[in-house]
Amino acid sequence: MSNTNSCDETKRNLIKNTAYAVAGVGAVCAILPFIDSMNPAQDVQALASIEVDVSAIKPGEEKKVMWRGKPIFIKHRTADEIKQAQEVNLSELKDQQPDDARVKAGKEQWLVTIGICTHLGCVPIGGQGDYKGWFCPCHGSQYDTSGRIRKGPAPRNLEVPPYEFINDTTIKIG
Amino acid sequence: MSNRNSKNHLTPEQELETFKSIHLDSPPMQSNLIKWVDSRLPIISALENTLKKHPYPKNLSYWWNFGSIAGIALLVQILSGLFLAMHYVPNTKLAFESVEHIMRDVNYGWLIRYIHAVGASMFFVALYAHMIRGLFYGSYRAPREVLWWVGIVIFLLTMATAFMGYVLPWGQMSFWGATVITNLFSAIPVVGESIVNWLWGGYSVDNPTLNRFFVLHFLMPFLIVGIVLLHLAALHNTGSNNPSGVPMQSKKDAIPFHPYFTIKDMVGFVAFFLVFGYFLFFYPNALGHPDNYIPANPMVTPPHIVPEWYFLPFYAILRAVPDKLGGVLMMFGAIIVLFFLPYLDKSPVRSGAYRPWFRKFFYLFVINFVFLGWLGKSPAEGWYILASRLATMYYYAYFLIILPFLPKFEKTLPVPESIDQHYKKQH
Amino acid sequence: MKLLFFILFLIINTAFASTQSSTSALHPKQQKWEFDGIFGRFDRASAQRGYQVYKEVCSACHSLKLLSYRNLATIGFTEAEIKQIASEYLVSDGPNDDGDMFERAGLPSDRMVGPYANEQAARSANGGAYPPDLSLIIKARHDGANYVYSLLTGYEPAPDGFELASGKNYHPYFEGRQISMPAPLTEDGQLDYKDGTYATKEQMAIDVVNFLQFAAEPETEHRKKMGIRSMLFLLILFVLLLIAKKKVWRNVK
Numbered sequence: 119m120s121n122t123n124s125c126d127e128t129k130r131n132l133i134k135n136t137a138y139a140v141a142g143v144g145a146v147c148a149i150l151p152f153i154d155s156m157n158p159a160q161d162v163q164a165l166a167s168i169e170v171d172v173s174a175i176k177p178g179e180e181k182k183v184m185w186r187g188k189p190i191f192i193k194h195r196t197a198d199e200i201k202q203a204q205e206v207n208l209s210e211l212k213d214q215q216p217d218d219a220r221v222k223a224g225k226e227q228w229l230v231t232i233g234i235c236t237h238l239g240c241v242p243i244g245g246q247g248d249y250k251g252w253f254c255p256c257h258g259s260q261y262d263t264s265g266r267i268r269k270g271p272a273p274r275n276l277e278v279p280p281y282e283f284i285n286d287t288t289i290k291i292g
Numbered sequence: 293m294s295n296r297n298s299k300n301h302l303t304p305e306q307e308l309e310t311f312k313s314i315h316l317d318s319p320p321m322q323s324n325l326i327k328w329v330d331s332r333l334p335i336i337s338a339l340e341n342t343l344k345k346h347p348y349p350k351n352l353s354y355w356w357n358f359g360s361i362a363g364i365a366l367l368v369q370i371l372s373g374l375f376l377a378m379h380y381v382p383n384t385k386l387a388f389e390s391v392e393h394i395m396r397d398v399n400y401g402w403l404i405r406y407i408h409a410v411g412a413s414m415f416f417v418a419l420y421a422h423m424i425r426g427l428f429y430g431s432y433r434a435p436r437e438v439l440w441w442v443g444i445v446i447f448l449l450t451m452a453t454a455f456m457g458y459v460l461p462w463g464q465m466s467f468w469g470a471t472v473i474t475n476l477f478s479a480i481p482v483v484g485e486s487i488v489n490w491l492w493g494g495y496s497v498d499n500p501t502l503n504r505f506f507v508l509h510f511l512m513p514f515l516i517v518g519i520v521l522l523h524l525a526a527l528h529n530t531g532s533n534n535p536s537g538v539p540m541q542s543k544k545d546a547i548p549f550h551p552y553f554t555i556k557d558m559v560g561f562v563a564f565f566l567v568f569g570y571f572l573f574f575y576p577n578a579l580g581h582p583d584n585y586i587p588a589n590p591m592v593t594p595p596h597i598v599p600e601w602y603f604l605p606f607y608a609i610l611r612a613v614p615d616k617l618g619g620v621l622m623m624f625g626a627i628i629v630l631f632f633l634p635y636l637d638k639s640p641v642r643s644g645a646y647r648p649w650f651r652k653f654f655y656l657f658v659i660n661f662v663f664l665g666w667l668g669k670s671p672a673e674g675w676y677i678l679a680s681r682l683a684t685m686y687y688y689a690y691f692l693i694i695l696p697f698l699p700k701f702e703k704t705l706p707v708p709e710s711i712d713q714h715y716k717k718q719h
Numbered sequence: 720m721k722l723l724f725f726i727l728f729l730i731i732n733t734a735f736a737s738t739q740s741s742t743s744a745l746h747p748k749q750q751k752w753e754f755d756g757i758f759g760r761f762d763r764a765s766a767q768r769g770y771q772v773y774k775e776v777c778s779a780c781h782s783l784k785l786l787s788y789r790n791l792a793t794i795g796f797t798e799a800e801i802k803q804i805a806s807e808y809l810v811s812d813g814p815n816d817d818g819d820m821f822e823r824a825g826l827p828s829d830r831m832v833g834p835y836a837n838e839q840a841a842r843s844a845n846g847g848a849y850p851p852d853l854s855l856i857i858k859a860r861h862d863g864a865n866y867v868y869s870l871l872t873g874y875e876p877a878p879d880g881f882e883l884a885s886g887k888n889y890h891p892y893f894e895g896r897q898i899s900m901p902a903p904l905t906e907d908g909q910l911d912y913k914d915g916t917y918a919t920k921e922q923m924a925i926d927v928v929n930f931l932q933f934a935a936e937p938e939t940e941h942r943k944k945m946g947i948r949s950m951l952f953l954l955i956l957f958v959l960l961l962i963a964k965k966k967v968w969r970n971v972k
């Protein structure tokens with residue numbers, strides 16, 4: 119080792135280090151598919167969007183569907199419920215959101231929320247509680263007719279999932 | 293009379309002692325951090341000793357790469373198997389479809405499944421090449437007997453693991469291969485049938501069998517890792533054999549593992565991946581059997597039940613014997629006989645490179661083994677039966693007759709003075 | 720040495736010997752397929768026609784239950800086309816709030832609907848024979864693509880003196896030479912291809928094999944593309960490492 123001139127040694131190190139670097143890149147690229155295999159599979163992703171026919175839901179009624187393994191509340195609000203939701207003073211809210219930010223313009227009678235309490239994950243019960251929205255039996259959180267948290271330990275309003283009306287009677291969630 | 297060199301007549305104990313006396317120079321680690329960790333857990337100095345101070349013969353050929361290649365193959369199988377296990381369902385109603393779910397829906401599932409299936413074959417290619425090296429160069433001889441025996445244990449465990457793994461996709465070959473091979477245990481007198489029902493967890497191969505094979509298939513590779521560590525410990529103790537068969541005697545014969553064998557092993561790994569990749573990406577089902585893409589059906593037996601290629605020679609030996617128990621004993625015996633190798637081969641010359649007659653019989657042994665494999669996938673009829681019996685006889689004769697008697701007659705070539713001399717002559 | 724050559728001679732001889740008896744199947748006719756080889760790709764137009772063949776001819780008896788309608792996107796069907804195809808089928812769902820199972824129009828995410836509820840129903844409708852599911856048929860037969868092609872195009876009248884069992888058809892490419900399936904492709908122009916191609920028996924056979932190859936191995940194109948990239952990478956890495964190894968070993972005397 120001591121007899122080689124330093125020029126040779128640098129060349130040797132360059133090729134050796136290049137080779138190891140390329141091998142390292144290869145190793146990282148080889149790991150990526152394994153990590154991706156843990157992501158949602160194609161059949162799970164295919165069910166990532168669902169279409170729901172809402173024509174049979176009468177005013178005042180609520181339909182529950184499953185979306186990505188979670189319950190979704192589709193509520194057909196009455197005129198009273200809409201008025202109540204719109205007239206709330208925002209400063210009273212723990213999580214300040216006006217009602218029109220939680221529904222689609224022109225379709226205010228439809229409230230679509232993920233039916234999971236934002237406290238610790240229980241499913242709240244509809245049509246109960248002081249605010250006529252939902253009541254969570256686990257720790258007493260109460261939501262209003264816009265699904266907003268009014269009382270109890272939950273920190274945020276019921277989450278509104280991404281959805282759109284693809285025609286007057288069908289919504290596509292996700 | 294064979295040429296005898298006094299240096300080759302070290303007793304095994306002398307060989308071990310000489311080996312232990314060789315220490316290579318290596319500048320110590322300077323970093324304070326490393327010294328701090330190492331004084332509390334000497335793992336770093338242990339690694340440093342193994343990689344830089346421990347002597348390795350400088351004349352090792354590429355035949356010595358297959359051990360580390362087999363190690364990489366084991367790691368590839370464990371990694372790919374782990375990720376497959378995240379999606380596979382070990383239930384007879386769901387197993388086949390869960391594998392198809394992996395192939396079609398899991399992101400890169402097809403890649404991981406094919407890596408695992410092709411990888412099993414590649415693992416056995418590496419193992420057989422590794423064992424051929426051992427057989428040719430006399431690596432099983434004293435003082436490496438225990439190293440050799442631990443190696444055979446690894447071979448047996450790997451075969452058991454592969455056998456159970458093949459059952460998991462629950463195809464026709466999975467089911468019927470499992471049925472045929474587990475049924476062999478009924479050949480054991482008196483307790484045979486009870487043992488088989490115990491293995492099955494029922495009265496035929498069914499869900500309990502599949503479930504326990506999954507658990508055991510998952511567990512055994514980790515056992516194998518442990519035994520591989522024992523294998524490496526035994527090797528560390530005796531030092532590597534080398535193509536000349538002459539033991540290391542001084543520093544002039546040896547070089548450290550790092551950087552020489554680290555870089556050489558990397559070359560071997562990439563060559564391995566090239567062969568692996570060729571099958572994996574372009575012919576992933578070439579080494580498998582189409583019948584395993586048919587869901588298992590206990591009512592319909594495939595016309596030819598064949599195990600995977602790496603079992604074929606032993607399958608041929610099994611079928612060569614007309615008696616059921618006899619066939620089982622001869623098949624297992626074919627591996628048990630390997631344990632006795634250190635005592636069957638007593639030639640004064642260790643390496644086949646200097647034993648011309650041994651070489652002829654050895655090449656014939658390899659060709660015969662491949663021939664046995666071909667016979668294993670042929671139907672058991674016509675002249676194939678006689679051929680299987682003759683080939684089985686040669687297999688056993690090589691170990692039990694040829695090797696013990698060869699030293700009495702063979703004229704060996706002169707063995708090199710030292711590894712140093714051997715290396716200089718080759719370069 | 721002589722023994723060596725004798726053994727080699729035996730091996731080579733038997734490897735190439737063909738056991739021709741009157742009931743063993745002929746080797747499949749060899750065709751060139753666009754999906755073969757390291758550069759293999761799907762012929763999308765052909766595979767789409769092949770789906771039409773499957774739908775209008777084969778699906779009367781054969782299921783394709785490992786595929787979902789959404790998988791058709793791989794061979795070039797649009798989202799709208801897939802939605803339309805799926806909606807033409809009735810899929811069992813439920814139980815509803817009354818506890819009953821019900822039928823609804825298919826969705827792209829549904830598995831393809833087969834002709835029979837289960838194997839027993841299939842056998843009962845086909846004189847005891849079971850028309851196998853075709854999702855994997857090309858991987859489940861030796862030389863699968865050529866085999867299926869030969870099966871579809873190889874029907875012949877039985878030779879004189881051949882004893883045909885009742886309910887069976889003579890077929891030189893089927894093991895045992897007696898197959899339960901009657902020829903499914905009976906005449907040229909049997910169906911009207913949507914893209915206007917004339918549907919000769921030959922064309923239909925080729926198209927349906929292209930489709931079934933996709934059905935069995937939808938990852939074919941991705942796998943081979945990845946293969947070429949990986950092998951090139953490994954070759955370059957191999958050369959680099961080999962040069963590095965020789966340089967490192969240069970000072971071992």
